[in-house]
Amino acid sequence: MLSEATELIIQQKYEQLKPYLNEASLRAWSAAEALSLGHGGVTSVSRATGLSRTTIHAGMVELSQPQAAATSTPSRTRIRQPGGGRKALVATDAHLLRDLEALVDPATRGDPESPLRWTSKSSAKLTQALQDQGHQISPRTVCTLLDDLGYSLQANRKTREGKEHPERDEQFQHIADTVMDFQKRHQPVISVDAKKKELIGNYKNQGQEWQPQKMPIEVNTHDFMDIQMGKVIPYGVYDITANQGWVTVGLDHDTAQFAVASIRQWWYRMGQVLHPTAKELMITADCGGSNSYRTKLWKWELQQLANELNLTLHICHFPPGTSKWNKIEHRLFSQITENWRSRALVT
Structure with missing residues (x-):
């Protein structure tokens, strides 16, 4: 048996060379060390290096066969022999991809009564479903296979607008042309709407928001309305030309009367200051809610406002x-x- 001093020297060499050796060169170096030590060299190198x-x-x-080793490796950069390592699951499990696709998209590729048809298709649940079918697979592998199949985590996208009016483009063009005409004549143009109740x-x-670690702002568990505090209805008026806005906060209901009162507040507090020579006022709004084109009270209140301010009002509703x-x-x-994100509205 070789001395401990010899094994210590081998260990020091190993620690110094380890960062620079790959599998093939490590085998060659350890074998050369063992051969140079003679009898007992394999045992000593194994103890010193852990190999x-x-x-x-x-x-x-x-x-002992350098020519065979050189010819068996197709390139200098390759370390292992071709075909080495564990086979991929898709190579050993012929039905894995088929069963996975059937679970992910059962309406088109599998049984409509699939166990995941009416549940969330998370990687954990997909893994469990595949394991129940006899496949040996982990959630990480499921994610990799789904990525290879072209799947990704996606949320719903609001793109379907329902039935489209055949002259919708003309409606938008009319609104745009009218806005540009008002701006050229230095007449005010505002955009109005009610924000969701808060x-x-x-x-x-x-x-x-950034907070000290493990010190989140504590809020109520449930969102039941406080009877005394109630809800607020922000109604906004945005001056398109001046790029300035006004918000009136209501405490009762989002009515046409409240909407016009908000426009009135904007005019007296901001509008007449920004547009002292205005003779006309253009209002753009959506076609629903308190400022709906169907609401007679909205039209009546606007007429009262026009009489009060001595302005000609032009109303354009979006489709x-x-x-x-x-x-x-x-x-x-x-x-x-953006301003009140992650903040409780307590003040």
């Missing part, structure tokens, strides 16, 4: 299903949502 005796003996065989109190608001094209949605309301 198995089988690995060292394999290196000895490769060193709970007042210590309630959760969507979004995230059904296109309220998101209203400027106030992404110029004013989006900023409000």
Whole structure:
């Protein structure tokens, strides 16, 4: 048996060379060390490096047949022999991909009564379903296979707008032309709408803010309305030309009377200051809610406002299903949502 000092020297060599050796060169080096030590060299190298005796003996065989080792490796960059390593599951399990696709999309590729037809198709549940069918697979492999098949995690996308009016493009063009005409004549153009009702109190608001770790802001567990605080209805007026907005907060209901009162507040507080020479006012709005084109009270209140302000009002409604094209949605309301994200509306 070789001395401990010899094994310590081998161990030091191994630690220094290990970062630079791959599997093939490591076998060759360990075999060369064992051969140089003579009898007991394999045991000493194995103890010093932690390599198995089988690995060292394999290196000895490769060193004894250098030409065979060179010809068996197709390229210098390849370490293992072709076909080495564990086979992929899709190669050993012929029905794996078929069963996975049947679970992911049962309506077109499998049984409509699939066990995952009416449940969420998470990787964990897909894995369990495949294992119940006799497949040996992990959630990580399921994710890899789904990616190879062209699947990805996706949410619903709001793209279907329902029946489209044949002259919808002409409606949008008319609104755009009218806005440009008003702006050229230095007449005010506003976009109006009501934002969704908001709970007042210590309630959760969507979004995230930086806070000290493990110290989130605590809010109520349930979103039951506080009888005393109630809800608020923000009604916004956005001046398209001046790029300024006004929001009136209501405490009762979103009515046409409230909508016109908000426009009136905007005019007296902001509009007449920005547009002192205005003779006309253009209002763009969606076609539903308190400012719906069907609501007679909306029309009546607007007429009262026109008489009061001595302005000629021009109202343009967006076609059904296109309220998101209203400027106030992404110029004013989006900023409000961003401002109070993750904050309870308690003040």
